[in-house]
Every structure is written in C-alpha cells, then in structure tokens.
Amino acid sequence: MDYEISLLTTIGISVMFALSLNLITGFCGQISLGHSAFLGVGAYTSAMLTKAGLPFLLTLPAAMLLAGVLGVIVGMASLRVRADFLAITTMGVGFLFIGVVRQQEWLGGEMGLSGFPGSGLGKTGFMLLTLGLAGLTAAISLYIQRAWIGRVFNGIAEDEDTMRVLGIDVPRYKLAAFAIGTALAGAAGGLYASHLKFIGPDSFSFVESITVLSMVVVGGIGSVVWVALAAAVLSALPGWFQFIGDYKLLVYGGLLFAMMRFSPHGLAGMAQAVTRGGTHARR
Amino acid sequence: MFVLELVAQSLVQGSIYALIALGLTLVYGLLRILHVAHASLFTLGAYVGVLTYNATGSLALTLLAAMLVSGLSGVAMFRLAYKPLLKQPPHVALIASIGLFIAAEECFRIAFGASGLSFANTPLQGQVRIGSLQFKEAEIAVMLGAALILGALAWLQSHTRVGIACQATVSDPQMAESFGITLNTVRDLNFLVGSALAGFAGVWVAVLNNLVEPTMGSVPSYKALAIIVLGGMGSVPGTLMAALVLGLVESFGTVYLGKVLDRNAIAFAFLIVVLMMRPQGLFAKK
Numbered sequence: 001m002d003y004e005i006s007l008l009t010t011i012g013i014s015v016m017f018a019l020s021l022n023l024i025t026g027f028c029g030q031i032s033l034g035h036s037a038f039l040g041v042g043a044y045t046s047a048m049l050t051k052a053g054l055p056f057l058l059t060l061p062a063a064m065l066l067a068g069v070l071g072v073i074v075g076m077a078s079l080r081v082r083a084d085f086l087a088i089t090t091m092g093v094g095f096l097f098i099g100v101v102r103q104q105e106w107l108g109g110e111m112g113l114s115g116f117p118g119s120g121l122g123k124t125g126f127m128l129l130t131l132g133l134a135g136l137t138a139a140i141s142l143y144i145q146r147a148w149i150g151r152v153f154n155g156i157a158e159d160e161d162t163m164r165v166l167g168i169d170v171p172r173y174k175l176a177a178f179a180i181g182t183a184l185a186g187a188a189g190g191l192y193a194s195h196l197k198f199i200g201p202d203s204f205s206f207v208e209s210i211t212v213l214s215m216v217v218v219g220g221i222g223s224v225v226w227v228a229l230a231a232a233v234l235s236a237l238p239g240w241f242q243f244i245g246d247y248k249l250l251v252y253g254g255l256l257f258a259m260m261r262f263s264p265h266g267l268a269g270m271a272q273a274v275t276r277g278g279t280h281a282r283r
Numbered sequence: 284m285f286v287l288e289l290v291a292q293s294l295v296q297g298s299i300y301a302l303i304a305l306g307l308t309l310v311y312g313l314l315r316i317l318h319v320a321h322a323s324l325f326t327l328g329a330y331v332g333v334l335t336y337n338a339t340g341s342l343a344l345t346l347l348a349a350m351l352v353s354g355l356s357g358v359a360m361f362r363l364a365y366k367p368l369l370k371q372p373p374h375v376a377l378i379a380s381i382g383l384f385i386a387a388e389e390c391f392r393i394a395f396g397a398s399g400l401s402f403a404n405t406p407l408q409g410q411v412r413i414g415s416l417q418f419k420e421a422e423i424a425v426m427l428g429a430a431l432i433l434g435a436l437a438w439l440q441s442h443t444r445v446g447i448a449c450q451a452t453v454s455d456p457q458m459a460e461s462f463g464i465t466l467n468t469v470r471d472l473n474f475l476v477g478s479a480l481a482g483f484a485g486v487w488v489a490v491l492n493n494l495v496e497p498t499m500g501s502v503p504s505y506k507a508l509a510i511i512v513l514g515g516m517g518s519v520p521g522t523l524m525a526a527l528v529l530g531l532v533e534s535f536g537t538v539y540l541g542k543v544l545d546r547n548a549i550a551f552a553f554l555i556v557v558l559m560m561r562p563q564g565l566f567a568k569k
Contacts, residue, residue, distance in 0.1 A: 031374050077555070081562045083373055084317050088512045089558055091505060092551035099548020103541075206505070210381055217378055250389035256382025261367065264375045 012130035014235035018215040020184035026222035028177035029157025034094030038182040040204030041067040042189025047116045056119040063190040064183040071182025075175045098201045112200025141224045214256045220268025289534045297530030298429035302484035304510040306477025312453045312517030319380040322504030323387035328353040328482025329489040349486045350479040357478025392497035399496035425487040509554045513565045521566030
C-alpha cells in the first residue's frame with residue numbers, strides 16, 4: 001500500500017505542476033522553459049520555513065506568495081520580449097535559479113537540504129491533501145478557461161496585437177497568468193519538498209522544466225483534462241516499468257519529438273480528430 | 284598579467300562558442316527555428332572524432348570525418364524533422380528540437396556509456412609561449428581554425444553566387460525563389476555547413492578536455508542559444524561578436540562573482556540584463 005500511496009502523491013504533484021504551466025503556456029501562450037525554478041522556489045521556501053518551526057500547512061501559502069511574486073517579476077520579461085526570445089529568457093531564469101542556489105551555503109548549496117520536518121499528516125493524509133490540491137488546481141483551471149479572463153488569455157495566445165487594438169490591457173493579463181501559474185507551481189514545490197524529504201539544485205534543473213513542458217505538450221497545450229491525464233501517466237510510467245526507468249529521458253525526448261512531429265496538438269488534438277471522425281483537429 | 288590570461292582564455296572559449304553558434308544563427312536566419320538539437324551534432328562530431336583518431340591517429344582525417352558525419356546528419360535532421368514542421372507555429376519546432384536533443388543525448392549514453400570516451404593519446408598537448416602567455420597547441424589551433432573558417436565563410440558569402448543566394452534567401456525567401464534560387468538547396472547547404480562547424484568544434488572540445496561525454500552538448504547548446512539571442516537572432520557578425528563578449532563576461536564574471544553565481548548563471552544573468560535593456564539583442568540593427 002505504501003508504494004501506491006507514494007505513487008499517487010507523486011502523480012498529484014506532477015498534475016498540479018503541469019496544470020500550473022498549462023495556465024501560462026497553454027492558456028496565455030507565453031512559453032516558459034524555466035518553470036521548474038518556481039517549483040524550486042516553493043520547495044526551498046517551504047523547507048526553510050518548516051525548518052524554522054512553522055507548521056507545514058502554513059508554509060504552503062508562503063511558498064505560493066514568494067513563487068508568485070518572483071513569477072510576476074519574470075512575467076515582466078514577457079512584456080519586453082516575445083515568443084523565441086521569451087523562451088530563451090525563461091530558460092535563463094531557470095539556470096539563474098540553480099546557479100544562485102548552488103552557491104548559497106544557507107540553502108544547503110550543492111548538497112541540498114534534507115532533514116526538515118515533514119507535514120505531520122501521515123502518508124495517507126498527505127496523499128489526500130496532494131490529490132485534493134491537484135483537483136482544486138484542475139477546478140480553478142477549468143473555471144478560468146470558461147471565465148472572461150480565460151477568453152482574454154486565449155485571445156492573447158492567438159493574437160496579442162489584435163487584443164491590444166481591442167483595448168485589452170494585455171500586460172495586466174499576462175502578469176496575471178504568470179502570477180497564478182507560478183504561485184500554483186510554488187504550492188506544488190512545497191508538496192514536493194515534503195514528499196521527497198530532500199531537495200537540491202539538481203531537483204529543479206532544466207530537464208525538469210522540459211519534463212513538465214512535455215507533459216503539457218503531450219496532453220495538448222491548453223487542454224486541462226488531457227494535460228492532467230498526460231502528467232499522471234508520464235509521472236507514473238517510470239515507476240511502473242523498471243525498464244523505462246533507465247530509458248526515461250529517451251522516452252520523454254522521443255515522445256516530445258514524435259508528438260510535435262505527428263500531432264502538434266497532443267492527445268487532445270488526437271482525441272478531437274477521432275471524435276469528429278475526420279482530420280480536422282483544432283487548428 | 285592576470286587580466287591578459289583571462290582575455291586569452293575567453294578568446295579560446297569564445298572561438299568554440301562562435302563555431303557552435305554560427306550554425307544556429309544560419310538556421311534561425313533561414314527558418315526562424317531555435318535549433319536546440321544543433322548541440323547533438325556537436326556531440327556527434329566529438330564522438331566521431333575520438334573514435335576516428337583512436338583508430339587512425341591522423342588529425343586531418345579525424346576533422347574530416349567529424350565534419351562530414353555531423354554535416355550530413357544535420358541535413359538529414361532538417362529533411363526528416365524540421366521540414367514537415369515549417370508551417371507550424373515556432374514553438375512546435377522548438378519543442379520538437381528539444382525532444383530530439385534529449386533523445387540524442389540518451390542515445391549517446393546508451394551506445395557509448397555514461398562515463399564517456401577519451402583519446403588513447405591526445406593530440407596537440409604541447410605548450411606554446413606567446414609573450415608572457417602559455418597556451419596549449421590545441422588552444423592555438425582552435426583559435427586559428429575558427430578565425431580561418433569563419434573568415435573564409437564570410438568571404439564566400441559575399442563573393443560567390445552560392446553565398447549571395449544564401450543571403451538573398453535569408454532576407455526574402457519568396458523573392459529569392461522567384462529569381463530562380465531553389466530554397467531547399469539553400470537550406471540543405473546551410474544545415475550542412477552549420478552542422479559541419481559544430482562537428483569541428485566538437486573535435487576540438489574533445490581534444491581540449493580529453494573527454495567526450497553524452498552530456499557535453501547541453502551547456503554549449505544553451506550557451507549558443509544565449510549567444511544568438513545576444514547577437515540579434517540571425518545576424519552572423521552579431522553572433523561572432525556575442526560569442527567573444529560572452530567568453531569575456533564568463534571569464535571575468537567567474538573570477539569576480541564566482542562566490543554568488545556559477546558560470547552558467549553568470550552567462551544567463553548577463554543575457555537577461557541585456558535583453559531587458561535591448562530586447563532586440565546586443566548587436567541587432569534596430
């Protein structure tokens with residue numbers, strides 16, 4: 001049972017993390033190659049605060065706040081640069097985060113942090129908390145998608161300049177997307193730290209940013225249900241097949257490429273093509 | 284003297300960056316694709332280099348083999364991977380390219396092992412004194428090689444019909460096509476040359492470190508992206524300048540900021556600061 005509980009917790013965290021990126025990249029069209037930095041900010045905040053004696057549940061809002069504030073700062077970059085330039089900038093943010101953490105003794109440096117107090121909820125309780133928060137993230141995502149703000153996000157993703165002409169305050173909405181997305185990633189980070197009981201600079205490397213991006217892309221950029229499903233499957237795969245464990249990155253890389261090459265709209269696009277009985281997937 | 288040594292080191296580093304980044308810039312200028320997988324051709328060149336040198340002991344043959352294999356693989360990559368994606372929005376090709384790069388790194392690891400390969404006896408390890416500075420022979424060779432090759436390419440680009448056809452295609456593909464330039468030939472050629480240069484750089488990095496590893500491409504890959512962004516995306520002279528500037532920033536940054544940031548973080552901090560002040564890049568025209 002222990003193994004299943006741990007696996008479900010991992011899945012919950014991955015789903016939450018992937019949905020948080022989906023808000024920024026999927027809904028609002030702002031590509032980010034450094035999202036694991038915000039998972040890291042949340043994880044380090046929560047770990048340091050629990051170490052200082054704060055109860056775990058109180059550290060989650062703090063993790064969200066700090067990740068969200070930093071997210072807004074990075075989001076400001078998206079007001080200056082677009083598309084390819086933004087991708088490279090966010091990638092730089094990821095490297096900057098690891099580089100800074102690596103050199104900070106008080107954050108554990110290269111060795112990372114361990115031995116901070118757990119959540120005190122027990123394994124099953126923690127799993128329920130994680131799954132609950134993942135569900136909540138999905139619900140928030142679905143709500144945003146249908147609400148006014150989601151339609152504006154979609155408009156910005158499709159054609160930013162037209163939205164400006166329509167009198168929409170584009171910068172405000174972009175920053176909102178970054179704030180919500182990175183804050184949720186921060187919460188996922190807090191759960192991550194408490195679940196693994198160890199964090200280090202390498203836990204939040206570029207590969208992790210790519211892994212979460214591959215979950216969003218394989219699911220189908222912007223589709224809540226499919227992204228959640230892809231995140232669940234991709235995070236569970238290595239555990240299910242020991243064989244894949246060693247070839248994990250090859251599978252990720254190959255999937256990412258094959259998905260873009262043959263179905264740029266991911267599983268969601270495939271599903272749509274099948275249900276419509278034709279080749280007309282979402283544009 | 285210390286400053287001079289740092290400048291010399293950054294010139295070596297800058298030459299290698301320039302060789303790798305040039306191919307990326309050519310691809311970006313032509314297709315608007317951020318070709319992350321370019322660095323896997325650099326790694327491929329390094330592996331081919333070590334294997335050839337250990338088998339034959341001839342440096343000329345080694346460079347030739349590495350450039351040929353990398354160059355042709357680059358063309359294959361373009362035809363099989365990128366060509367079908369040209370009509371998709373740019374992030375599709377970018378993500379596909381990242382996927383390709385990760386998969387390629389893993390293939391190297393599975394094929395040759397995680398600990399990498401090294402030379403049986405490494406070529407050009409002698410020391411050369413120039414003034415008060417000490418260089419390895421290989422370091423001199425890579426600087427000279429980079430200067431020669433890049434100079435030759437610049438000359439070819441402005442003085443031959445093929446070079447001018449390439450320039451025309453970059454500035455206006457449709458117009459170029461209507462003047463009888465075959466777009467796909469130009470694209471093939473650019474991938475061939477750019478990837479061959481990456482292979483060339485790969486061999487030299489292998490010689491300098493006396494080691495090739497599956498992951499040796501990742502840092503150059505991200506650095507090269509930073510360089511073409513700094514150079515103003517698709518501008519060849521801008522890219523070369525940016526490569527040298529980044530070499531300098533890193534060398535001096537590691538000495539003076541090493542306590543706060545590691546080498547990669549310094550490079551990217553510089554990139555972010557520059558982009559926030561000049562979103563079009565350091566050397567772009569407007």
